[in-house]
Amino acid sequence: MSKTAWRLASFAFAALLLALWQFLADRGLVSRVFFPAPSRAFDVLGEWFASGEVWGPLAGTVWRTLAGWLAATVLGVVLGAAIASAAVTRDLFEPTVEFLRPMPSSAMIPPAILLLGLTDGMVVAVVVFGSIWPILLGAIHGFRSVEPRLIELSRALCLGRVHRLWRISLPNALPEIFAGMRVSLAIALIITVVAEMLSSRPGLGQMILLAARAFRSAEIFAGVFMLGALGYLGNLLLERVEAHFLRWRPAVGGT
Amino acid sequence: MTARRILLGLAFPVAFLALWEILARAEVLSNDTFSRISIIVPAGVAALLDGTLLARTAETLGSAILGWAIAAAAGIPLGLLLGLVRPFERLLSATVEALRPVPSAALIPIVLLIYGFSLAMSASVAAFACLWPILIVTTSAVRGIEPRLLEVGRALGFGAVRRIWAFALPAALPGIAVGLRVAFGIAIVVTVTVEIAANPRGLGYAMITAQQSLRAEVMYAYLFWIGLVGWVINVAMVRTERRALRWYWAARSAQ
Numbered sequence: 001m002s003k004t005a006w007r008l009a010s011f012a013f014a015a016l017l018l019a020l021w022q023f024l025a026d027r028g029l030v031s032r033v034f035f036p037a038p039s040r041a042f043d044v045l046g047e048w049f050a051s052g053e054v055w056g057p058l059a060g061t062v063w064r065t066l067a068g069w070l071a072a073t074v075l076g077v078v079l080g081a082a083i084a085s086a087a088v089t090r091d092l093f094e095p096t097v098e099f100l101r102p103m104p105s106s107a108m109i110p111p112a113i114l115l116l117g118l119t120d121g122m123v124v125a126v127v128v129f130g131s132i133w134p135i136l137l138g139a140i141h142g143f144r145s146v147e148p149r150l151i152e153l154s155r156a157l158c159l160g161r162v163h164r165l166w167r168i169s170l171p172n173a174l175p176e177i178f179a180g181m182r183v184s185l186a187i188a189l190i191i192t193v194v195a196e197m198l199s200s201r202p203g204l205g206q207m208i209l210l211a212a213r214a215f216r217s218a219e220i221f222a223g224v225f226m227l228g229a230l231g232y233l234g235n236l237l238l239e240r241v242e243a244h245f246l247r248w249r250p251a252v253g254g255t
Numbered sequence: 256m257t258a259r260r261i262l263l264g265l266a267f268p269v270a271f272l273a274l275w276e277i278l279a280r281a282e283v284l285s286n287d288t289f290s291r292i293s294i295i296v297p298a299g300v301a302a303l304l305d306g307t308l309l310a311r312t313a314e315t316l317g318s319a320i321l322g323w324a325i326a327a328a329a330g331i332p333l334g335l336l337l338g339l340v341r342p343f344e345r346l347l348s349a350t351v352e353a354l355r356p357v358p359s360a361a362l363i364p365i366v367l368l369i370y371g372f373s374l375a376m377s378a379s380v381a382a383f384a385c386l387w388p389i390l391i392v393t394t395s396a397v398r399g400i401e402p403r404l405l406e407v408g409r410a411l412g413f414g415a416v417r418r419i420w421a422f423a424l425p426a427a428l429p430g431i432a433v434g435l436r437v438a439f440g441i442a443i444v445v446t447v448t449v450e451i452a453a454n455p456r457g458l459g460y461a462m463i464t465a466q467q468s469l470r471a472e473v474m475y476a477y478l479f480w481i482g483l484v485g486w487v488i489n490v491a492m493v494r495t496e497r498r499a500l501r502w503y504w505a506a507r508s509a510q
Contacts, residue, residue: 006342010349017350034369088263095264102440102485106448107459110466110474114288186358190448193360197452198463205360209453212364220368224361231356 033217041221048222058226061192061203064120065234068127069188073181076132080139080173081165090140097136105130105187106194113199123195130191131184138180142173171248178242185234193227204230290471299476307461308480315450315457316484318374319442322381326438330386331431334393335419338427344394351390359384359445363452377449377456384445385438389431396430397423429503436492443485458484 018038024030025037048054083093108129109122116122146169154164196205208223272292278284279291302308337344362380370376400423408418450459458481465474 006345007349010346013346014349014353034365091260091263092267096267099268099482099486102443102489103482104444104447104459104485106444106451107462107478107481109451110462111478114466114471114474186356190358190360193358194363194448194452197360197363208361208364212367215368217365217368220364224357224365227361228353228357231358232353235356 033215036218036221038221040218041225044218044222045225054226057203057207060201061189061196061205061227062230064123064127064196064201064203065185065188065192068124068192069131069181069185071124072128072132072184072188073135073177075128076135076180076184077139077170077173077177079132080136080177081143081169083136084140084143094140097133097140101133101137105191109195109198118199118201120201123192123199123201126195127188127191131188134180134183134187135177136180138176138178139173142176143169146172175246178238178246182235182238182242185238186231189227189231189234286471287469288471290475294472295475295479298470298472299480302473302476308477311456311458311461311477312480312484314374315377315443315446315459318377318449318457319381319439319446321374322378322446323385323435323439323442325378325382326385326389326442327435329382330389330434330438331393334390334431335397335423335427337390338394338397339419339423355387357383360448360452363449366449367453372453372455374456376454377446380449381442381445385442388438388441389434392434392437393427393431396427396434399430400426429500432496432500436496439492440485440489443488447481 021030021035022037022039025032025035083089083097105126108126112122112126112129116125150168150172151164154168159167192203193205195201196203197209200206204223204227208220208227211217211219211223275284275289276292279286279289284291299308337347359380362383366376366379370379404422404426405418408422413421446457447459450457451463452459454460458477462474462477462481465471465477
């Protein structure tokens with residue numbers, strides 16, 4: 001079978017699973033309270049978009065995720081460049097980074113609520129804290145692994161420090177930074193959803209938690225579908241951006 | 256040299272905590288929200304002595320271990336199947352791609368409905384989150400096995416089950432081990448997240464209640480404890496993995 005045929009077969013398989021779920025729900029073989037028929041979830045999605053009530057929460061979730069993630073990217077790259085730049089800074093900060101990295105970032109939500117209250121700023125701050133680590137570690141490693149001959153070359157060309165960072169170190173670190181950004185985007189979305197559940201900021205996280213409290217399971221699944229689609233689209237978009245920025249690297253693919 | 260590195264590595268956290276203490280004593284930082292180290296440490300010791308700290312830790316680790324074990328029990332066999340039987344992987348690709356980007360936090364309302372507040376609630380979200388790294392790493396580890404190895408098994412007239420048990424599984428083990436280690440870190444993070452968002456159990460809930468009753472020192476004590484637990488487990492898993500796979504690396508370097 002050709003590649004497209006397999007692709008179609010895999011979509012057909014996914015559709016089959018969905019149809020099976022629909023069948024089981026229609027027959028009442030799975031509890032309708034817990035697993036509503038997918039058609040009901042899609043109906044809810046349709047109503048949400050028709051009435052337009054979903055745009056506000058959707059936009060809220062998207063901007064909190066993006067704001068935190070982009071801030072984490074900038075901060076992670078700058079800190080990564082600083083930490084990787086000298087042996088002293090590395091010895092000073094790397095153990096702390098290693099200690100904080102496995103920390104469950106949602107554990108920062110209670111202190112953040114205490115310090116910042118139930119605000120958007122709190123959500124974004126926790127997203128930054130949670131999603132910075134993969135980017136920071138990627139940046140440290142990427143900045144450190146610059147080919148030594150390129151550094152010598154930049155010295156011979158009398159490039160300034162800033163110029164060298166921008167022209168040689170950053171492009172070298174970019175693949176690892178992007179790899180970190182991809183992991184971070186998924187984390188950022190998760191933390192946004194959790195922080196919304198706790199802070200009651202209008203977003204998809206709050207929406208589905210309220211639906212659960214009211215036992216409206218079709219709405220929960222509609223929200224979960226949307227969050228899944230968001231995660232999927234975000235990853236797809238980032239892949240495109242990555243391919244664009246790394247097109248000079250034959251190994252990574254480009255076009 | 257190493258003593259210097261250890262000292263430098265400790266210098267930053269020590270300076271940070273000292274500055275925190277000084278600013279809190281000078282009341283530059285509000286004691287209600289920031290507390291200070293000299294109060295936080297006794298609060299942590301008190302929680303340790305009266306047993307609540309360890310009881311909460313056991314609840315969190317119990318959920319994390321259960322979720323992780325479920326994910327391993329499902330993910331390793333499925334990964335072996337997907338890695339060894341190419342058509343399966345192609346057929347399931349769309350389903351996996353659709354499910355994987357669903358943020359684990361989005362499942363919290365669903366499991367809340369199904370299980371209520373319980374061990375199973377945290378464990379099932381952890382299992383979902385852990386499944387993907389285990390599945391993907393196992394699939395690619397099996398794919399990377401030397402094909403001649405499997406041919407040897409066939410030539411010896413071994414059945415499929417024995418071929419998998421005696422050849423595919425051991426050869427894929429180093430890759431699987433990495434997946435299991437990463438997944439366990441995820442299991443802890445997700446469990447704490449579920450506890451903070453909804454489930455009244457474990458360390459995450461202890462933090463939230465401390466925050467809501469404005470006992471900042473207890474909250475920070477739990478925060479530091481969670482960080483410590485995460486770090487110790489991470490270090491322990493890396494060590495165990497290295498020791499358990501010593502035969503593998505020894506065999507590889509002997510070749």
